[in-house]
């Protein structure tokens with residue numbers, strides 16, 4: 001499949017992050033059109049018709065979420081989620097560093113559509129370069145009249161500012177992000193109420209991932225029908241896939257949703273080094289259950305991956321070759337989640353730490369047959385009993401690996417350790 | 423929502439907390455008790471509340487770290503790319519410390535961290551504000567030599 005990139009169209013241009021390059025390549029044309037030709041409600045209709053789904057992991061329909069924002073006059077906010085902490089994911093960093101104005105333009109249009117007066121960019125504390133990119137791009141957008149008062153003479157005002165996280169994966173979760181923006185511990189809040197109802201300081205708040213917003217200018221420029229013609233019926237539009245692990249050409253790839261995994265890995269990413277076979281593929285970041293080698297013909301869209309018991313997640317594809325130890329993969333995920341559990345609820349805080357202990361014992365050859373039952377019981381205890389969706393992510397990652405590769409876990413126990421080549 | 427939840431303090435002021443903590447950390451090198459007290463006074467928060475929030479975030483340090491903070495990614499993709507473990511072992515060897523420690527002269531701290539969102543060009547590590555990718559042991563030596571040569 002050849003596909004003319006949409007979101008990554010400009011990223012290979014020299015100085016692609018500058019506002020001049022952006023303006024010379026259709027930049028801010030969609031904003032002018034949106035402010036001139038569309039009432040806010042019409043933009044919501046347009047995004048609904050495009051069937052765009054969120055790219056931050058959950059895949060919620062964007063237009064529907066815009067429609068949930070009340071039409072009342074009180075203050076309303078937009079949060080631009082640049083927290084990108086899901087292991088395996090590196091697309092948002094690419095977008096922010098190489099084409100920040102595409103996101104800003106999408107954010108302004110979204111804010112206008114829902115009547116937000118302020119936009120907060122929440123960026124992962126470790127993204128030093130991205131923080132600089134955001135600050136420079138926002139300053140330039142202000143200087144050219146795309147932000148601030150009376151944007152392009154429309155009478156619409158929007159302020160935008162950058163807020164730096166400080167090293168907590170959970171702050172990517174929207175309610176935790178809002179807590180953090182308010183200057184609190186980044187602990188999630190119970191939903192409902194959803195942020196669209198009560199978000200930043202209790203006011204209606206729209207939260208979007210960076211990649212979701214980057215799609216908006218293109219939808220305004222080319223129409224909802226054009227957008228919906230890309231991808232599958234239920235998963236429309238282009239998607240940035242982050243390919244890492246055992247492949248020749250690691251990196252970001254943009255293709256329509258619905259591209260086959262095999263095509264992406266073998267035709268575009270160059271296949272597996274050493275001509276080795278694939279044992280498993282994690283399709284959507286560390287929170288999604290791995291696919292097995294017999295599932296490589298799956299298409300990468302929300303519905304197919306869900307049907308296969310996994311998820312599209314963030315589109316972070318991690319390839320594991322035949323020599324990979326799946327116990328080690330599960331152990332690493334468990335370590336990640338144990339480290340990042342915010343500690344608010346016991347099943348997640350204690351459960352993940354116990355899972356680490358059990359998996360480390362199995363990996364080190366100290367496992368006993370009952371350990372697998374214990375792991376299952378741990379997953380069972382976490383599933384559905386946590387305050388935020390991170391609990392489900394833990395179960396997907398650890399339980400999902402155990403279910404599919406149980407024989408490998410059993411082998412570790414019976415052989416007293418890992419037989420995989422180091 | 424509980425009454426008074428939003429009125430408990432001036433919202434805009436409290437929202438400055440993370441920024442203020444970053445500024446204090448930059449000035450003092452880490453968030454000493456004194457630094458947190460100062461931040462609290464500025465924002466009208468008790469030191470306890472400042473401490474309680476600051477310690478939630480791994481990038482806020484309540485202990486001094488070396489002038490060069492080396493953070494090596496231990497994420498899955500970096501491991502699969504080959505070398506994340508070798509990298510740490512090599513650094514431990516070169517610096518004479520274990521991950522989690524600081525050299526006696528206070529120049530280097532070594533830590534393992536989670537995915538740095540550089541999995542497409544792994545293995546990766548960060549030293550202060552700089553991200554290094556596609557690392558080899560040879561490059562690590564060059565980087566260290568350069569840092570060792572600095573004041």
Ligand SMILES: Cc1cc2nc3c(=O)[nH]c(=O)nc-3n(C[C@H](O)[C@H](O)[C@H](O)COP(=O)(O)O)c2cc1C
Nearest residue numbers: 054055056081083084085172173174208209212389
């Ligand atoms: C534990 C956890 C971590 C998350 N991390 C991120 C993140 O880093 N970036 C992101 O955009 N969304 C993240 N999300 C999803 C957000 O909660 C939210 O759904 C998303 O920002 C909405 O934007 P979208 O509709 O454009 O996808 C996370 C969710 C959970 C449960």
Ligand code: SF4
Nearest residue numbers: 342344345348386388
């Ligand atoms: S599930 Fe984990 S991350 Fe989510 S609130 Fe509970 S302890 Fe925190």
Ligand code: FES
Nearest residue numbers: 495497500538540
């Ligand atoms: S796993 Fe190391 S950068 Fe993502």
